[in-house]
Amino acid sequence: MGIAGEGASDALPCAFAPRAFSGAQHPGKECSQLCRRGIYASPSHRCYDGGMAATETTSTHFDVIVLGCGPAGERAAIQAAKAGKRVAVIERSHVVGGARINWGTIPSKTLRESALFVDSLTRNKLHGIRCEIAGEITVADFMYRERVVVQRELELANDALDRYNVEVRRGHGRFTGPHAVAIDPLDGGTAAEITGDVVVIATGSSPNRPADVPFDASHVLDSDTVLQVPRLPRSLIVLGAGVVGIEYASIFAALGLKVTMVDTRDRLLPFLDREIVAVLKKLLQRRGIDIFHDDRHETIEVEPGNPPRVRCLTKRGLQLEAEALLYCVGRDGNTTDLGLATIGLVPNHYGLLAVNENFQTRHGHIYAVGDVIGYPALASTSMAQGRQAIRHAFALPGPLPSTELLPFAIYSIPEVSYIGDTEEAVRKAGVAFVAGRGSYEMNPRGQILGDTDGLLKMLFEADGGRLRGVHIVGHWASELIHIGQAWLRSQATAAQIAETLFNYPTLSDLYRHAANQAVAELRRLGR
Secondary structure, rough: OOOOOOOOOOOOOOOHHHHHHHHOOOOEOOOOOOOHOOEEEEOOOOOOOOOOOOOOOOEEEEEEEEEEOOOOHHHHHHHHHOOOOOOOEEEEEOOOHHHHOOHHHHHHHHHHHHHHHHHHHOOOOOOOOOOOOEEEEHHHHHHHHHHHHHHHEEEEEHHHHHHOOOOOEEEEEEEEEEOOOEEEEEOOOOOEEEEEEEEEEEOOOOOOOOOOOOOEEEEEEEOOOOHHHHOOOOOEEEEOOHHHHHHHHHHHHOOEEEEEEEEOOOOOHHHHHHHHHHHHHHHHOOOOOEEOOOOEEEEEEEOOOOOOOOEEEEOOOOEEEEEEEEOOOOEEEEEOOOOHHHHOOOOOOOOOOOOOOOEOOOOOOOOOHHHHHHHOOHHHHHHHHHHHHHHHHHHOOOOOOOOOOOOEEEOOOEEEEEEOOOOOHHOOOOEEEEEEEHHHHHHHHHHHOOOOOOOOEEEEOOOOOOOEEEEOOOOHHHHHHHHHHHHHOOOOEHHHHHOOOOOOOOOHHHHHHHHHHHHHHHHHOOO
């Protein structure tokens, strides 16, 4: 299989093939924020200056003003609108959805599925069946499905906002008072001011972009621009081995790129269970990914050529060279130019805002949710935070679920997911425990899938056998973890899980095997 480099077309086709519209003329006008990726509005989609719901009125006072329409802002706005509140959302992008839909969660996971498909064709060959891939695959080939999915998600987001009469105003919002927000038009026109009883800050975050890194969106990239690269490089340096770095490193390695990853920390993903990390690291290295720890860049230069080369000198003296470099060391909260000083709010060094358990800032009527408040900065928790903030603001009935016991997933190849305590955390707490493990290699579904390296690990208290944590690396880890989440919420024991029957053959049956192992260990200890 060849990966297209030189000669790959920069022009990306529309997400909708002509046949989708029975040969009709190209639908809608370009959504200007996404025109580089060929995304257009469908005939049924009402565009507001290129991809945003057109619901603006002349109103100047609202029950709720939401700054930002990513996952947290969108869910906060809809939760308030469902309760009969008048809601205005201010979005500075040409489209709603934030990083979740447009350049983060959904696009990267869609590309991952394409990479998995290519990987299955090239690695998991079936006896007697030959599958061939075209000699060259362009970036457009991989991103076509991503454009289709993103467009559909945009339609769903706009339809939801329209359905609940959420007013969407395009521009940059900034506080002019505790209850007042000015909207600066992006075209430089006259600012308008609106007021609100409750204000929700949901402006998200952006990749950290140090001044000494020569970002150019072609050869030196960040996580916002990597999916817009005009051509697939043949080699890639990834600076940063956090969640984003590991996801992209494994995806591009599965697509056949030579990947080198530099971790600023002395060990990979220190918040994960170390046994799970050991499996992940082994599989990343098996894909040819070189991993260097406790290092960072000293200089980065782009050398002219056909194609150009990126040279990176690290603090420890490594001299790395590749066709592209992806910088993903941290993210900063989007709090610049929000007028926060006007209302006495001061973000920290990373641009993040401090909130209490109800997501209130120092002003009781001003809430902050999502990436702008930092950890865990997941789409799932951001949505929950947006809903919870509105429920608290208006004393609405409904669940107020804790986001402390939450599932966490890394969409690398292979996937990693966990919930609850790690073995290191249990040891530190001084709790006696036993561990049970379910090996994909011993599971028939794992063998069918060709995943014989995966592992499911559960931790149980030695006294009583109550479940404390679930950790998975392997196929469908991000889906399997929710079974563990249900067990944790119900405070299940090893014996109860061991007695549960699952469909056969399934990866879910790994829970039973792991629990049986733990039960046997508890018996050996006389518990």
